[in-house]
Amino acid sequence: MKEKENRSNKWVKGFSKLSKEQKIDWVTTRYFHSPDSAKKLLENYWNKDSNVQLLHDEFIENAVSNFYLPLGVAPNFIINQQAFTIPMATEESSVLAAAGKSAKFWASRGGFSTKIIGTEKIGQVHFMFNGNTHKIKNFIASIQSVLRSETDAITANMRARGGGITTIELCDKTDAIANYYQLHITFETIDSMGANFINSCLEQFGTTLKQEALRYDAFSDEEKNIEIVMCILSNHVPQCVVRAEVSCPVEQLNDDNELSPQAFCEKFIRAIDIANADIHRAVTHNKGIMNGVDAVVIATGNDFRAVEAGAHAYASSSGSYKSLTHATVENGVFRYWIEIPLALGTVGGITKLHPMVQWSLELLGNPSSKQLMEVAAVAGLAQNFAALRSLITSGIQKGHMKMHLMNILNQFKASQTEKQQLIEYFKNHTVSFSAVENELLKIRS
Numbered sequence: 001m002k003e004k005e006n007r008s009n010k011w012v013k014g015f016s017k018l019s020k021e022q023k024i025d026w027v028t029t030r031y032f033h034s035p036d037s038a039k040k041l042l043e044n045y046w047n048k049d050s051n052v053q054l055l056h057d058e059f060i061e062n063a064v065s066n067f068y069l070p071l072g073v074a075p076n077f078i079i080n081q082q083a084f085t086i087p088m089a090t091e092e093s094s095v096l097a098a099a100g101k102s103a104k105f106w107a108s109r110g111g112f113s114t115k116i117i118g119t120e121k122i123g124q125v126h127f128m129f130n131g132n133t134h135k136i137k138n139f140i141a142s143i144q145s146v147l148r149s150e151t152d153a154i155t156a157n158m159r160a161r162g163g164g165i166t167t168i169e170l171c172d173k174t175d176a177i178a179n180y181y182q183l184h185i186t187f188e189t190i191d192s193m194g195a196n197f198i199n200s201c202l203e204q205f206g207t208t209l210k211q212e213a214l215r216y217d218a219f220s221d222e223e224k225n226i227e228i229v230m231c232i233l234s235n236h237v238p239q240c241v242v243r244a245e246v247s248c249p250v251e252q253l254n255d256d257n258e259l260s261p262q263a264f265c266e267k268f269i270r271a272i273d274i275a276n277a278d279i280h281r282a283v284t285h286n287k288g289i290m291n292g293v294d295a296v297v298i299a300t301g302n303d304f305r306a307v308e309a310g311a312h313a314y315a316s317s318s319g320s321y322k323s324l325t326h327a328t329v330e331n332g333v334f335r336y337w338i339e340i341p342l343a344l345g346t347v348g349g350i351t352k353l354h355p356m357v358q359w360s361l362e363l364l365g366n367p368s369s370k371q372l373m374e375v376a377a378v379a380g381l382a383q384n385f386a387a388l389r390s391l392i393t394s395g396i397q398k399g400h401m402k403m404h405l406m407n408i409l410n411q412f413k414a415s416q417t418e419k420q421q422l423i424e425y426f427k428n429h430t431v432s433f434s435a436v437e438n439e440l441l442k443i444r445s
C-alpha cells in the first residue's frame with residue numbers, strides 16, 4: 001500500500017509543460033530530505049546572467065540547473081609547426097597534467113604532425129523489399145537523380161559551401177535478414193558534424209523511395225510496397241579519419257628516469273602490443289586516449305557519445321578490439337601515431353550558441369572541422385603517451401594520486417592552510433586516502 005502511494009506520488013503527467021519553477025518544486029519536494037536546500041543548490045548553479053541561463057535552459061527539455069565540468073587549458077602543443085593551447089573539459093584530475101607533460105616532451109622533438117585521411121560521413125535508409133533483387137537494383141539506379149533532386153532544398157546551403165551528398169548505393173542485406181536492404185549514402189558536410197543535415201536528407205530519401213516505388217512499372221503490386229524501417233546517420237565513420245604522429249631518434253626518448261631510451265622504447269612498443277593482444281588492456285588503453293579526445297570534443301561543443309561509439313567500432317575493424325595507437329622503430333627512429341575516426345563540427349549544433357564553446361574555438365583560432373579533428377587526435381595521442389610513459393616506468397598511481405590529492409582534501413573539507421601544508425607534505429610521501437586522513441587528523445589535533 002505504502003509502495004503504491006509512494007509510486008503514485010512520484011508519477012507525473014505533462015511534466016515538460018510545467019514551468020521551470022514548478023518542475024523544481026515537483027522534483028525537490030518528492031525526492032529530497034530538505035527540499036529547500038536541494039532547491040538552493042540548483043539555483044546556486046544558475047548563471048547570474050539571465051540571458052545565458054535562458055540559453056542553457058533552452059538547450060534541453062526539463063532543464064533545472066547547470067552541471068559544471070572544469071574547463072582547463074593545455075599549452076605548449078606544437079602541431080604542424082604551429083603553437084596551440086588546447087581547451088579541455090574534464091572532471092578527471094590527471095588529464096590536463098598529462099597533456100601538459102606530453103606537449104612539452106614532444107615540443108622539443110619536433111612536435112606533432114597530422115594528416116586528414118578522409119571526411120566522409122554516412123547515412124542509411126533501412127528498408128524491406130519483398131521481391132526480385134535485380135529489379136530493386138535497376139529501380140535504385142533509375143531513381144538516383146530523383147533522390148538527389150528531391151533533396152535540393154535541404155542540400156542547397158551545404159552545396160554552396162562545397163559539400164552535399166556524394167554517393168547513393170544500394171546494399172543487399174538479405175543474407176542477414178530476409179527482404180532487408182539499405183540505401184547507403186555518403187556525405188561531405190564541410191565544417192559541420194552534419195547530423196541534422198544528414199538525417200533530413202535521409203528522411204526525404206525514405207519518402208522519395210516509397211513514392212517512386214509506387215510508380216515503378218516493372219514492380220509487381222507487392223514489390224511496389226516498400227517498407228521504410230528507419231532513416232538515420234551512422235556514427236561508424238571509418239572514412240572520416242585523422243592521423244596524428246610524433247617521431248624522434250630512439251636515443252631522445254625518455255630523459256627522466258632509470259630506463260635507458262632503448263629499454264623505454266622496447267617497453268613502450270610492448271605495451272601497445274599487449275593492447276593489441278588483449279581486449280581487457282585494449283579497452284583501458286583506448287579509454288586513456290579518449291580522456292584527451294573527449295575533453296576537446298566536449299569543450300568544443302561536439303557529440304562525445306558519437307565520437308566514443310565511432311572510435312571503439314574503428315578499434316574493432318580487424319574483427320578484434322585493438323589499440324588506436326601504434327608505434328614502430330625503423331632505422332633508429334621511433335614513430336608513434338594514432339588513427340581515429342572523428343566526426344566533428346565547428347559550425348552547427350551548439351557551437352555558435354554555447355559561450356564557452358565559442359571561447360574554446362577562439363582559443364584554437366576558430367578552426368575548420370578538419371583542424372579540430374587534428375587537435376582532438378593530438379590530444380588523444382598525448383594522453384596515451386603520458387599514460388604509457390607512467391605505466392611502464394613509475395606506475396600510474398604516483399601521478400594520479402598526486403593529482404587526486406586535492407579531491408581527497410576537499411572530501412575532508414580541508415581549509416586552505418591545511419591544503420597548503422599537506423600538498424607540501426605529500427611532495428615526498430605516497431598519497432592514499434588513509435594517509436591523507438591521518439596527516440589531516442595530526443594537523444587538526
Ligand code: MEV
Pocket residue numbers: 092284285286287288289291384387388391396
Ligand atoms: C585512466 O583514466 C587512464 C589510464 O588507465 C589509461 C591507460 O591505462 O592507458 C591511465
